Amino acid sequence: MIPMHDFVHLHVHSEYSLLDGYAATNAIAKRAVELGQDSIALTDHGVMYGAMEFYANAKKAGVKPILGVEAYMAPGTMSDPMVKGGKNYYHMLLLAQNEVGYRNLVKLTTRAHLDGMGRGVFARPAHRPGAVRAAL
Secondary structure: OOOHHHOOEOOOOOOOOOOOOOOOHHHHHHHHHHOOOOEEEEOOEOOOOOHHHHHHHHHHHOOEEEEEEEEEEOOOOOOOOOOOOOOOOEEEEEEOOOHHHHHHHHHHHHHHHHHOOOOOEEOOOOOOOOHHHHHO
């Protein structure tokens, strides 16, 4: 069994993940300490509303905060209509490596909410058939 101090949970939702998360950011940091973990991530669904609160709580608890977001990736463009039930998108976990990465995630989530039909939907990069093969 892997000791808990060697494990870093990189996919954690807080109360800011509506209808999916429950834990307050201070409780997440506290629980990480109880489990002997030295780092933990916050990756709410499509939003970063709790990032600064989580960062402060984790630092106060002596845990390294890792900031991220669970992004919704549209199968085509952000303006493509959603299918019935809104399930024609994919999830992608994005983590900030440093402050520049954090700022980029903030820009992405802001743009997704402003341009992604108000639903925090990210556009998927254009796929060119054979692009990987050509690069090899």
